[in-house]
Amino acid sequence: MTRATDSPRAQAGLHTNTHEAEWCVLGIDPGTASTGYGVVVETHSGDFELLACGVIRTTPAQPMPLRLREIFLDIQNLIDEFKPHEVAIEELFFGRNVTNAISVGQARGAALLAAALYDRPVVEYTPAAIKQALTGYGNADKRQMQAMVRTLLELNEAPQPDDAADGVAIALCHLQTGRYRRAVGDA
Secondary structure (H helix, E strand, C coil): CCECCCCHHHHCCCCCCHHHEEEEEEEEECCCCEEEEEEEEEECCCCEEEEEEEEEECCCCCCHHHHHHHHHHHHHHHHHHHCCCEEEEECCCCCCCHHHHHHHHHHHHHHHHHHHHCCCCEEEECHHHHHHHHHCCCCCCHHHHHHHHHHHHCCCCCCCCHHHHHHHHHHHHHHHHHHHHHHHHHC
16 A cells, blocks of 8 residues: 555554444545545544544556556555545535546545445535534635644644645544534434
């Protein structure tokens, strides 16, 4: 697996035991050159804990089918290792660069297929929804997002590189959204 890094907690050996985890989410920020991911759990006590984060890197010199295979296999390995209950992935943002959007769409497809083959439910979030869930503001900048990721996970610094932090933010978005839905459902 071409993972770039694990989280600061994982590097320090602070993995949460599976029996302590109430809900585990794999967050994915898709891209063909760099797919960011974050594995976050909500414990029975209601805390969020970062189990791992990093990036899956492929090189432009590789043919696209091989790059997609790498993303697919690495996502499968993450699911095997952490056994998330759900997978949260960023929706495709279609801007002016059609070529980039197609490339990101292909990476999303590889990740979605890996989750589907493991029968993991997949939830998709727009970039604005992720920002709204973490900061309360749908147009938050990267600095604000990283500050909230640090705060919610009680980290000294935001996960690096940025794609990894984005994967963590997507997982946190899904966990935060789940908390809100449960609270509204209980009211």
